Amino acid sequence: MYSRRYVITSLLGAIGAAGMATSAMTGEAWARQRNGVPIPESKPPVPRGARVAARPPAILVLDPGHGGRDPGAIGMSGTEEKDVTLSICQSIRDQLQRRSDIRVHLTRDNDTYIPLGSRVAFAHEKGADLFISIHADAAPNHSAHGLSAYSRSDRASDDFARKLADRENQVDTVYGFDASSTDKQTAAILIDLARRHSHNASLVAKRRIVTGMGKDVPLLDNPMRAANFAVLRSPSVPSVLIETGFLTNPHDERELRNPKSRAKLAQYLAEHIAPVTADLREA
Incomplete structure (x- = not known):
């Protein structure tokens, strides 16, 4: 079983090679790729007593929903x-800055x-x-509350998730791969394989966090859901959208409006997101 990171790196490299690897593959290698089995690279042995480089920190990108206009x-x-x-994303970042194994970036600060x-x-x-x-949306009904x-x-x-996604989405694009330099058949295979790896990682992350x-x-009734959110459409980065609550619910709004309650929520999120991120670096 090859790691998610190995597969993604291999796929990006293959696309950057403009499809040249396809023509040079042996029949066995091509069959392995078609069946979703990456071809392992040979690695030189590490000399005895050599220093092993420190593992780079895991990268977590937090996206505070909306902003500006x-x-x-x-x-x-x-x-x-x-x-x-x-506020929640900044608090999560501040919590995790104390860790050396995770580096946090915000899409907007x-x-x-x-x-x-x-x-x-x-x-x-x-x-x-x-x-x-991270979001705190308007729910299709005012009784909906919880994370x-x-x-x-x-x-x-379900219909609830579909309506949330419809409200959020403004674009319809597959992000992350520029497959213009390779043939369509190869690009389709590579993107599909990357999607499956990242989709599975996203499901695991969602389940562990919730x-x-x-x-x-x-928690919201049935708190683990799925929908076609545009912001989750990367084929190579595991992605989860978290609704911290719904501002259309009076109780949730009171909690999310209160700085102390918000900070406590951010603390819990940091505690549960951190191990998931670290494990994805290992995967």
């Missing part, structure tokens, strides 16, 4: 989603509007092991 959801008391998400595609591109630029988009998490799926897990958070905060 886009306030996101607005609660009955005037709480704006863009302010809630930025102030009240700035950033297109969805640019958020995903930023995660690729930073070499993210995990991309987490929930979403992974990407072409088909929404299971952990469920011990600390109230």
Whole structure:
């Protein structure tokens, strides 16, 4: 079993090679790739007594939803989603700055509007092991409350998730791969393989974060859902969208509006996101 990082690196390298590797492959190698089995690279032996380089830190990219001219959801008391998400992401970053094994980047660190595609591109630029988009949306009904998490799926897990995604999405693009330099058949195979690896990693991340958070905060009914969120469409970076609550619910708005409650929520999120990110660096 080859690691997710090995597969993604191999795929990106293959695309950058403009498809030349395809023509040079042996029949066995091509069959292995078609069956989703990457070809291992031979590595020189490490001399006895040689120093092993320190493992680089895992990269976590946090995406505070909305910003600038886009306030996101607005609660009955005037709480704006863009302010809630930025505050939570900054608090998570501050919590994790104490760790040497994780490096945190924010797609925005102030009240700035950033297109969805640019958020995903930023995660690729930073070499993210995990991309987490933080939200506090308006729910389809005012009774909905509690934390929930979403992974990407072409088909929404339910009508609730579909409506949330429809509200968020403004673009419809596959981000992360420039396959223009290779033939269509090879590009399709490589992108599909990368998608499957990252999709599986996203599902595991979603489950672990929600299971952990469920011990600390109230959860939405059926808190693990899926929908076609544009911001989750990277084929190579495991991505999860977390709804910290819904500003359309009076209780959730009170909690998200309160700086102390928000900081506590961020602390819990940091505690549960950190091990997932570190494990993805190992994967």
